[in-house]
Amino acid sequence: MRDRTAGLSAAAQHARDFLDTLDERRVAARVDAAGVREALGGPLPEHGTDPQTVIDALATGAEPGLVATAGPRHFGFVVGGALPAALAADWLVSAWDQNAAFHALSPAAAAIEEITSAWVLDILGLPARASVGFVTGGQGANTTCLAAARHAVLARAGWDVEGDGLIGAPRIRLFCGEQAHATIDTALRQLGLGGNTAVRIAADDQGRMRPEALRDELAGSTGPAIVCAQAGNVATGAFDAFEPIADACAEHGAWLHVDGAFGLWAAATPALRPLTAGVDRADSWAIDAHKWLNVPYDGAMAIVADREAHVGAMSLQGPYLVADAGQRDSTNYVPESSRRARVVPIYAALRSLGRAGVAEMVERNCSQARRMADLLAAIPGARIVNDVVLNQVLVALPGGDDVNRAAVAEVQRDGTCWLGGTTWNDAYVLRVSVSNWATTDEDIDRSAEAIVRAAHAAAGKP
Incomplete structure (x- = not known):
C-alpha cells in the first residue's frame, strides 16, 4: 500500500515544538535569508530523500529564520496569529487537497463558502444579497472589488470592458483619500486604470477623507466614477465618514468601495460598530481574515453588493467547464481558477469564536492598544500622535526622526517584541498594531517596558 502519511508525524512534532515555544521565543528572526x-540550499540532489528526513531538515534549517509573527508580541504589522481551530482546519485543507474552483471538484468547499459567506455578511451587517469571493489577502480583495466596480460603471456607460478592453473606453474618474492604502494603487495598476490617476481627496490629521472635498471633486466633472473609502487607516486606525461619503456617491452615481482590510471587523462588535455607521451603503468591501479574524495565511474576502457585476468581472468559461445547475462555482468570484479551499479555516475560526467571541477578541485588542498608548505616553517628552480609536498606536519620541529610527532598531534587536515605524505628517514615528488573539495584558506591559528601554537607549540615556 502506498504510504501517504510518511513525514506527517515529523511535521506535527516540529509544529508542536514551534507552537510550544512561540509565546516566549525571540520575536525577530535570528538569521537573515542568507543563513x-x-x-537548506546547494545543488538539487540527484536522488530523492525520504519524507521524514526532508521535513526534519526543512524544520531545522528554516527555524532560525522564522519571525514570531504568530506570537503575542509582534506589533509591527496588522497580521494577527492563527486561532487553534483555524490552524487545525488549515491542516485538513492540505490533507483534503481540494480544488475549490468548481462545485464538481468539491461540493464540500462550495457549501462551506456559502455558509461562511452568510455568516460574514451577517456579523458585519452587510447586505445579505451580496456575493463573496474568498481571495488571498487585502490586495486580492481590493483588486477583485475594483474589477467589479470597473465592470459596473463602464456597463452603465454602454461599454463592455471584459469584451472590448479599456482602449477607447469612457474614462473612469477615480477618487480616494490621500492616506489610502498602497494596495489601492496596486489594484488600479493591475486593472489598467493607472496607479497615479486617482484624485487624492484631502484628509484630516487622522487620515480621514474629507467628505465635503470629495463632494466638490465629484461635482467638478462627469462620467463613470469609483470612490475608494477606508475602514481603519493602517497607521492611525481612523475610519472615513461613510454616511456623507455614501450620500455624495449616490448624488453623483459613483461606485463606493471600502477598503476594510482589518478595520471592518469593528462592525462585529457593538462597542465599535458606530465607527462603521453607513458602511453598509457601499457597493463593495475588502476584508482580510488573517489580520483580525486570526486565520492562517492566506484568507480574505472580496464582497460585492451587485452579484452580477462581481460575476461579470470574474467569471471563467470553457467548453469543458460545465456548471452544476444551481450550484456555486467559486471561480466566478475570484481571479484564480485552481486554488485551495482557503475558506475552511475562516469557517473554523468563526465557529470556534461565535459572534460573542469575535467581538470580545476585537474589543480586547483595542483595549490593549489603549493600554500600550498610556504606558508609552509616560515616556518623558513622548507624544501619542493619533486618536487611539481602534488597535493602532503612533508614538513620537523626543529628539526627532533619528531618535525614533534608533528606537525602532533597538526594539527589533532586543527581541522582546517587534514593531516598525512609519512616516506620519512628515515625521518618522513608532507604529504599534495589536491584532493577535493570544496577546495578553502582560504581553503589553512587558513589551512597553522593552520599548521604554529602547527609547532611553536611543536617546543616550542610562
Whole structure:
C-alpha cells in the first residue's frame, strides 16, 4: 500500500515544538535569508530523500529564520496569529487537497463558502444579497472589488470592458483619500486604470477623507466614477465618514468601495460598530481574515453588493467547464481558477469564536492598544500622535526622526517584541498594531517596558 502519511508525524512534532515555544521565543528572526540559504540550499540532489528526513531538515534549517509573527508580541504589522481551530482546519485543507474552483471538484468547499459567506455578511451587517469571493489577502480583495466596480460603471456607460478592453473606453474618474492604502494603487495598476490617476481627496490629521472635498471633486466633472473609502487607516486606525461619503456617491452615481482590510471587523462588535455607521451603503468591501479574524495565511474576502457585476468581472468559461445547475462555482468570484479551499479555516475560526467571541477578541485588542498608548505616553517628552480609536498606536519620541529610527532598531534587536515605524505628517514615528488573539495584558506591559528601554537607549540615556 502506498504510504501517504510518511513525514506527517515529523511535521506535527516540529509544529508542536514551534507552537510550544512561540509565546516566549525571540520575536525577530535570528538569521537573515542568507543563513537559511546556507542551511537548506546547494545543488538539487540527484536522488530523492525520504519524507521524514526532508521535513526534519526543512524544520531545522528554516527555524532560525522564522519571525514570531504568530506570537503575542509582534506589533509591527496588522497580521494577527492563527486561532487553534483555524490552524487545525488549515491542516485538513492540505490533507483534503481540494480544488475549490468548481462545485464538481468539491461540493464540500462550495457549501462551506456559502455558509461562511452568510455568516460574514451577517456579523458585519452587510447586505445579505451580496456575493463573496474568498481571495488571498487585502490586495486580492481590493483588486477583485475594483474589477467589479470597473465592470459596473463602464456597463452603465454602454461599454463592455471584459469584451472590448479599456482602449477607447469612457474614462473612469477615480477618487480616494490621500492616506489610502498602497494596495489601492496596486489594484488600479493591475486593472489598467493607472496607479497615479486617482484624485487624492484631502484628509484630516487622522487620515480621514474629507467628505465635503470629495463632494466638490465629484461635482467638478462627469462620467463613470469609483470612490475608494477606508475602514481603519493602517497607521492611525481612523475610519472615513461613510454616511456623507455614501450620500455624495449616490448624488453623483459613483461606485463606493471600502477598503476594510482589518478595520471592518469593528462592525462585529457593538462597542465599535458606530465607527462603521453607513458602511453598509457601499457597493463593495475588502476584508482580510488573517489580520483580525486570526486565520492562517492566506484568507480574505472580496464582497460585492451587485452579484452580477462581481460575476461579470470574474467569471471563467470553457467548453469543458460545465456548471452544476444551481450550484456555486467559486471561480466566478475570484481571479484564480485552481486554488485551495482557503475558506475552511475562516469557517473554523468563526465557529470556534461565535459572534460573542469575535467581538470580545476585537474589543480586547483595542483595549490593549489603549493600554500600550498610556504606558508609552509616560515616556518623558513622548507624544501619542493619533486618536487611539481602534488597535493602532503612533508614538513620537523626543529628539526627532533619528531618535525614533534608533528606537525602532533597538526594539527589533532586543527581541522582546517587534514593531516598525512609519512616516506620519512628515515625521518618522513608532507604529504599534495589536491584532493577535493570544496577546495578553502582560504581553503589553512587558513589551512597553522593552520599548521604554529602547527609547532611553536611543536617546543616550542610562
